[in-house]
Amino acid sequence: MSDNKRRDFIGMALGGGAAIGATATLIAMKKTWDPLPSVVSAGFTTVDISALKEGELMTIEWRKKPVYILRMAKNDPDAQKYLGKRNFKIGDSIYTVGVQVCTHLGCIPSYDGEKREFICACHGGKFNSSGINEPGTPPPTPMTIPPFKITDGGKKLIFGEAGEEYNQLIKA
Numbered sequence: 001m002s003d004n005k006r007r008d009f010i011g012m013a014l015g016g017g018a019a020i021g022a023t024a025t026l027i028a029m030k031k032t033w034d035p036l037p038s039v040v041s042a043g044f045t046t047v048d049i050s051a052l053k054e055g056e057l058m059t060i061e062w063r064k065k066p067v068y069i070l071r072m073a074k075n076d077p078d079a080q081k082y083l084g085k086r087n088f089k090i091g092d093s094i095y096t097v098g099v100q101v102c103t104h105l106g107c108i109p110s111y112d113g114e115k116r117e118f119i120c121a122c123h124g125g126k127f128n129s130s131g132i133n134e135p136g137t138p139p140p141t142p143m144t145i146p147p148f149k150i151t152d153g154g155k156k157l158i159f160g161e162a163g164e165e166y167n168q169l170i171k172a
Ligand code: FES
Pocket: 102, 103, 104, 105, 106, 107, 120, 121, 122, 123, 124, 125, 138, 139
């Protein structure tokens, strides 16, 4: 190998080494900047709602808050009344979701399936089945609708992501 060729080869080898080193450094830096996988997934909660029966409510935890999902009873007049405002459809069924925290002073209301209302034991606050505060009781506003998205052909909800239905309810 002539001196020139040897110099070129060494230069290329060093240059290549430097490029690999720079790439490795960039990858390492990116890993440092990227949030941990646990942080990325922490804001999202996927819930399988396929087993919910009509009139049945389930409560899950999302961002350390209780969130209810109610598959509304067919004979609940509030289901149709607040459709598109507080409630949404999946297939033929009407669902409603909300952060299950009383908007008076933050207690957790429980749902009475017979009366179709949420009752807050702290100061007697009441919300109808669509999460709307009942006049004459302490809560000043309806329960908050958390961002959600329908997924998996309507079998699951993802909380923490704003889907079409959520955006419609928020605008109403
Ligand atoms: S905290 Fe619910 S009525 Fe006061």
